[in-house]
Amino acid sequence: MRVSVIGCGYLGAVHAACMAKLGHDVVGIDVDEQKIAELSTARAPFFEPGLEELLGEVQATGRLTFTTDMAAAEGSAVHFICVGTPQKKGENAADLRYVDAAALGLLPYLADGDLVVGKSTVPVGTAGRLAELIRDAQPGAHLAWNPEFLREGHAVQDTLSPDRFVYGVPGGSEDHAAAGVLDEVYATPRGMGTPRLVTDYATAELVKAAANSFLATKISFINAMAEVCDAAGADVTLLADAIGMDERIGRKFLHAGIGFGGGCLPKDIRSFMARAGELGADQALTFLREVDTINMRRRTRVVELTREMCGGSLLGQRITVLGAAFKPDSDDVRDSPALSIAAQLQLQGAVVTVTDPQALANAARRFPELNYELDIEEALRNADAVLLLTEWRQHRDLDPFATIQLVRNARILDGRNALDPQKWRAAGWTYRGMGRP
Numbered sequence: 001m002r003v004s005v006i007g008c009g010y011l012g013a014v015h016a017a018c019m020a021k022l023g024h025d026v027v028g029i030d031v032d033e034q035k036i037a038e039l040s041t042a043r044a045p046f047f048e049p050g051l052e053e054l055l056g057e058v059q060a061t062g063r064l065t066f067t068t069d070m071a072a073a074e075g076s077a078v079h080f081i082c083v084g085t086p087q088k089k090g091e092n093a094a095d096l097r098y099v100d101a102a103a104l105g106l107l108p109y110l111a112d113g114d115l116v117v118g119k120s121t122v123p124v125g126t127a128g129r130l131a132e133l134i135r136d137a138q139p140g141a142h143l144a145w146n147p148e149f150l151r152e153g154h155a156v157q158d159t160l161s162p163d164r165f166v167y168g169v170p171g172g173s174e175d176h177a178a179a180g181v182l183d184e185v186y187a188t189p190r191g192m193g194t195p196r197l198v199t200d201y202a203t204a205e206l207v208k209a210a211a212n213s214f215l216a217t218k219i220s221f222i223n224a225m226a227e228v229c230d231a232a233g234a235d236v237t238l239l240a241d242a243i244g245m246d247e248r249i250g251r252k253f254l255h256a257g258i259g260f261g262g263g264c265l266p267k268d269i270r271s272f273m274a275r276a277g278e279l280g281a282d283q284a285l286t287f288l289r290e291v292d293t294i295n296m297r298r299r300t301r302v303v304e305l306t307r308e309m310c311g312g313s314l315l316g317q318r319i320t321v322l323g324a325a326f327k328p329d330s331d332d333v334r335d336s337p338a339l340s341i342a343a344q345l346q347l348q349g350a351v352v353t354v355t356d357p358q359a360l361a362n363a364a365r366r367f368p369e370l371n372y373e374l375d376i377e378e379a380l381r382n383a384d385a386v387l388l389l390t391e392w393r394q395h396r397d398l399d400p401f402a403t404i405q406l407v408r409n410a411r412i413l414d415g416r417n418a419l420d421p422q423k424w425r426a427a428g429w430t431y432r433g434m435g436r437p
């Protein structure tokens, strides 16, 4: 099928490459000229495992091109909207300007029978509104809402073989033509048994908001337990192991630490609360405010623990922060808890050096006042305290015996509970975890 993908960021670039991998003829469209120039030469404009290899592979087939010209969407049967929906400045609500611009920009190129597919995370009600716009401009075109559940760091695999597909179509009927078109687009993963649910627009939009809210709640739940464990002298990692053995609960997303960040969970729960307020259902989601508060409190807690470890004052203390990305295997620093903690420590008088295998360029753009060092040994040299804040493999694998030779004071704060406390203590370190004695 001929497919256009509008927006080539973390979602769209991966989606475009994966659609070509599934055998479609794909054009990726973005307003950012530099991004398009890189993608056109099979370079990924951000770090995502496997993406660059995939771009190279599918571009060699001639099935994937990139352009800044929206007119290139003409002639495609399916148009995916994959632009970002960031948080509005100073408000909880999502900023829909990019989604609106993508839809409006596409209208002149829509033909009879075309299907526009929204993948961006939007407040419930957006699809209905856009469907009217499309109907007015091209009555023969349809809109479907098909939320994306990919995780950064696993984006290629999550796109090629997701857990499920959700198709939001008008009226929610399986017989709607849009469901048939999407089945054709996803024929390969559907053939491998990936289930799909057909719903109305509102349900499809809410599925995404609900999924991310549930994940955020799970993380804040275990972080709340970490606070209680700290107070009671208990171990939250063992507590999570034990409750996670109950299949109804499950061990995944019960890693206590410095909390969640990134371009999705924090802004999605806030925009969900804002939208529920507009709908008069704000009481239903007041618990998400608490989820957000628990999450933000983790960052303050780390600053306090670091101060304690450093003998009561951060002034002049050399702190090495391992990790800048919001999670490992990503260079994304949007709302990264690691960077937010690093900046706080620096503001309070510490001399902070941040190291990360992939995210330093993005981090330096956002927090130019911090020191950055790619070489992990250099970053550790003469540190008064080391903070593991993003659990990259190279951070988890640090050898406590070798590392102790580099630092000035052997203090480690394990913000992700990713290290073996016994091993680090045996090597002579003062070890602190999050919610473990």
Ligand code: UDX
Residues within 6 Å of the ligand: 148, 149, 150, 151, 152, 153, 212, 215, 219, 252, 253, 254, 255, 256, 257, 258, 259, 260, 261, 262, 263, 264, 265, 326, 327
């Ligand atoms: C998330 C959803 O998982 C995905 O389905 C959706 O499409 C987009 O938002 P992502 O933002 O890539 O994906 O990251 P995710 O793996 O969910 O992690 C989010 C944050 O939570 C990270 O900062 C991570 O470190 C943190 N986290 C995750 C925890 O602190 N504890 C956990 O147990 C799990």
